[in-house]
Every structure is written in C-alpha cells, then in structure tokens.
Amino acid sequence: MSEIGVFEFKGKRYEFPVEIGTENEIAIEIKRLRGDTGGIITLDPGFKNTGSCKSEITFLNGEKGILRHRGYAIEDLAKKASFLEVAYLIIFGELPTQEQFAKFEADIKKNTLVNEEIKDILDGFPRAAHPMGVLSSLTSALTAFNPEYTDVHSEEEMYDAITKILGKFPVLAAWAHSKNEGAPLNYADNSLDYIENILMMMYKVPTTAYKGNPIVKKAMEQLLILHQDHEQNCSTSTVRLVGSSHASLFASISAGVSALWGPLHGGANQAVIEMLEEIIKGGGDVEKYIAKAKDKNDPFRLMGFGHRVYKNFDPRALLIKESADAVLADLGIADPTLEVAKHLEEVALNDPYFKERKLFPNVDFYSGIIYRALGIPVEMFTVMFAIGRLPGWIAQWKEMRMNNEPIGRPRQLYIGKTKRDYKTMSER
Numbered sequence: 001m002s003e004i005g006v007f008e009f010k011g012k013r014y015e016f017p018v019e020i021g022t023e024n025e026i027a028i029e030i031k032r033l034r035g036d037t038g039g040i041i042t043l044d045p046g047f048k049n050t051g052s053c054k055s056e057i058t059f060l061n062g063e064k065g066i067l068r069h070r071g072y073a074i075e076d077l078a079k080k081a082s083f084l085e086v087a088y089l090i091i092f093g094e095l096p097t098q099e100q101f102a103k104f105e106a107d108i109k110k111n112t113l114v115n116e117e118i119k120d121i122l123d124g125f126p127r128a129a130h131p132m133g134v135l136s137s138l139t140s141a142l143t144a145f146n147p148e149y150t151d152v153h154s155e156e157e158m159y160d161a162i163t164k165i166l167g168k169f170p171v172l173a174a175w176a177h178s179k180n181e182g183a184p185l186n187y188a189d190n191s192l193d194y195i196e197n198i199l200m201m202m203y204k205v206p207t208t209a210y211k212g213n214p215i216v217k218k219a220m221e222q223l224l225i226l227h228q229d230h231e232q233n234c235s236t237s238t239v240r241l242v243g244s245s246h247a248s249l250f251a252s253i254s255a256g257v258s259a260l261w262g263p264l265h266g267g268a269n270q271a272v273i274e275m276l277e278e279i280i281k282g283g284g285d286v287e288k289y290i291a292k293a294k295d296k297n298d299p300f301r302l303m304g305f306g307h308r309v310y311k312n313f314d315p316r317a318l319l320i321k322e323s324a325d326a327v328l329a330d331l332g333i334a335d336p337t338l339e340v341a342k343h344l345e346e347v348a349l350n351d352p353y354f355k356e357r358k359l360f361p362n363v364d365f366y367s368g369i370i371y372r373a374l375g376i377p378v379e380m381f382t383v384m385f386a387i388g389r390l391p392g393w394i395a396q397w398k399e400m401r402m403n404n405e406p407i408g409r410p411r412q413l414y415i416g417k418t419k420r421d422y423k424t425m426s427e428r
C-alpha cells in the first residue's frame with residue numbers, strides 16, 4: 001500500500017502522495033496543494049526542506065557522511081578513477097568501457113580550440129578582474145559563437161554540446177588565469193590528458209619547455225573528482241533553473257559559475273586561505289577567531305566550516321585532509337596554514353557551539369591548502385572548483401531537460417503594502 005501525507009487546515013483534511021527514493025528517502029509530493037486547498041502554498045526560504053526534482057545522479061546522506069555518484073562511493077571514485085571516467089559516469093549513468101572512454105576523450109579533444117575572437121573579449125577586461133567573473137562572461141560568450149539550438153532529445157546533438165563545453169571550458173579558465181598574470185595565452189596540447197592540459201595551459205611559458213609534475217597532476221585530479229557533483233547545491237540548482245527556461249547549456253553553465261563564486265559556496269576555498277593567513281599574521285591566535293565565529297554580534301563565520309546538508313564529517317573533507325598531508329610531504333613544503341587549519345579544526349570540533357550545531361570542516365577547508373601547494377594562486381581556487389563541478393552541472397542540466405521538467409517558478413508570500421491610492425507628487 002502506498003503511503004500518504006495528510007495536511008489539515010481549518011477542519012479540512014487534504015491527502016498527498018508520498019514518494020520513496022531508492023535509498024528510502026521520503027518526500028511528500030505537494031504539486032496539488034495550491035489547487036486542492038484554494039491557494040495555500042509552502043514557505044521554505046533557502047529551500048531547506050524542498051526537493052526541487054527527482055534525480056538519479058548523486059546520493060548524499062548528510063547525517064551519515066555518505067556521498068555516492070550513480071551508486072559508486074566517492075572514496076572509490078576519488079582513489080581509483082580518472083576525472084573523465086567519473087565525468088562520463090555522472091553525465092551518462094555508467095562507467096565507460098575502454099572504447100566509450102577513448103571516444104569520449106577524443107571527442108573532447110576535438111573541441112579544445114575556442115574562437116580566436118574570444119581573445120578580443122578577454123582583452124576588454126581589466127587585468128585585475130577576478131577570474132571567476134571573466135570565466136562566467138567568457139562561458140556566456142560561447143553562446144555567441146555557438147548559437148545553434150541543441151535538440152536535447154537527439155542523443156547526438158546532446159553529446160556534441162557536452163563534449164564541446166568540456167573541451168572549451170578549461171581553455172577559458174586557463175586564459176582567465178593568464179590574463180591576471182599578464183602571461184601569454186596557451187592553446188591545448190591534445191597529446192596531454194585532460195588534467196595535464198589544464199595545468200599546462202595555466203603554466204607553460206613560450207620560452208621554456210613545459211614539464212608537468214606527476215604529484216601535482218595526481219593531487220589535482222583527485223581534488224577535481226571530489227568536486228564533480230553534489231546534488232542540488234546553489235550553483236547546480238541555478239544551472240537547472242536557468243536551463244528550465246530552455247536557455248542553452250552554455251548560458252546555464254555561465255549562470256552556475258556566477259552562483260559558485262559567492263563566499264558561502266565555492267568562493268569559500270579562497271576565503272579559508274585568506275582567513276588562515278589573517279590568523280597567522282595576527283600571531284596565530286586561533287581561539288580569538290573561534291570566539292568571533294561564535295559571537296552573534298560579529299558577522300564573521302569560520303570559513304570552511306558547516307554545511308547545509310552535512311551534519312557530520314563531509315567525506316570529501318576527510319579525503320582532502322589526507323591528501324593535503326601527502327601532497328605537502330611529497331612536494332617537501334612546510335605550510336604554516338596547514339598547521340593553523342588543523343589547530344582550528346581541533347579547537348572547533350571540541351567546542352560546544354560547533355558540536356551543538358553539528359558544524360564540521362567542509363570540502364573547502366583544506367582544498368585551498370592543496371591548491372596553494374600546487375602553485376595555484378588564491379583567485380584561481382574557485383575557478384578550479386568550477387572546472388571540477390562542470391561535469392555535475394552538465395549531468396544535472398541534461399537530466400532536467402531529458403525529464404522535460406517544467407520551468408522553475410517558485411511562489412512567494414507577499415508581505416508588502418495592501419492596495420492604496422496613487423498620490424500626485426504635490427500630495428506626498
């Protein structure tokens with residue numbers, strides 16, 4: 001027998017179907033609420049309790065600290081698979097066979113050139129422009145160079161749009177970095193793999209042969225895999241919402257980049273390093289910052305701590321902490337921010353304020369330390385997150401369009417003035 005959810009209001013009883021997911025999550029489906037009740041809606045700012053869609057991509061249990069993509073544990077994927085293998089899995093639903101993988105990689109490589117006129121657009125930005133703003137704008141500009149409409153019900157057209165954005169996005173990200181540095185723009189080298197290419201495009205200088213570092217590449221690959229998808233977070237919901245108006249994949253991804261930029265979302269990795277550096281500069285007084293974070297009159301928050309969904313350890317943070325230790329040791333770097341971060345974590349995890357609110361380190365707490373060890377400048381941290389998140393945005397956009405989801409259009413509870421008469425300026 002299927003379950004029902006019951007809602008009673010002013011002596012009337014309304015019944016709603018209950019849906020149960022494959023991991024036994026329960027959702028009351030309230031599609032008919034407004035119609036049946038003659039106008040009642042739900043109010044849920046920040047969508048803390050609202051499921052916006054059904055999805056087969058990622059399962060996340062914040063209480064138990066579980067993250068799986070298409071059924072595979074993030075721990076396995078991060079340690080055993082390559083970035084593009086995980087991307088294929090997330091986007092198409094299954095791990096690729098050797099043949100499928102070879103084709104996917106080759107098709108992405110066919111798309112690693114962007115139109116030369118993009119350079120003119122890049123020229124127009126001030127050199128100090130934040131690379132996230134540049135990346136968002138250039139991704140949006142791709143729509144001008146690729147204006148053709150994608151028929152999402154054509155497997156071939158969808159595949160073409162997907163391989164196109166996977167090929168071009170890292171070029172734009174690397175160019176955003178080169179612009180900041182005043183460095184020459186590099187083209188992709190299709191003899192390199194996806195991750196090596198990103199690093200090469202960011203760091204190669206024309207005067208010297210580029211030599212990659214396998215430790216850096218491995219650490220970067222793992223970090224980017226950990227960022228690939230995280231179900232209906234702010235930027236992903238943005239991508240789905242923009243795409244629900246049938247805006248193109250590129251336009252939707254560009255909106256996702258903007259959403260990711262904020263310090264409460266992907267921008268937190270930059271904010272964490274800035275916070276750790278400030279603590280060091282101020283003499284390393286960790287307790288002072290913990291007190292600031294707890295003070296309700298102080299807007300300061302402990303960056304890299306807390307999560308909307310995880311009320312336990314973020315499994316990605318555990319993997320990243322492990323990796324931070326290994327990468328710094330492998331590269332022979334002694335970074336004082338790692339020591340401060342560990343101290344901060346220890347103090348916070350033993351403090352009743354953080355314990356009661358179930359605030360644990362999130363994915364961004366240690367990732368900046370690794371990025372820095374790998375030579376990535378602070379302004380580029382969130383750009384790296386965006387490169388990592390790209391397959392997730394694509395997969396979610398594709399799922400939303402394939403499921404013919406309706407245009408996203410929330411309701412509101414109006415609390416403004418009721419009807420009043422217009423007064424001419426002299427009467428006011």
Ligand code: CMC
Pocket residue numbers: 046233263264265266267268293294300301302303304305306307308309357359362363364
């Ligand atoms: N420092 C101090 N207090 C905090 C923090 C923090 N980092 N995070 C949450 N709290 C407190 C908050 O003040 C509130 O206290 P009270 O119940 O007394 O009012 C309580 O914990 C619940 O917080 P919330 O703001 O209602 O929780 P939320 O789910 O709306 O916000 C969050 C989640 C991630 C935005 C928030 O924890 C935060 O601002 N963290 C710092 C920024 C950060 O690290 N963001 C990265 C998130 S993970 C990666 C990503 O999404 O890109």
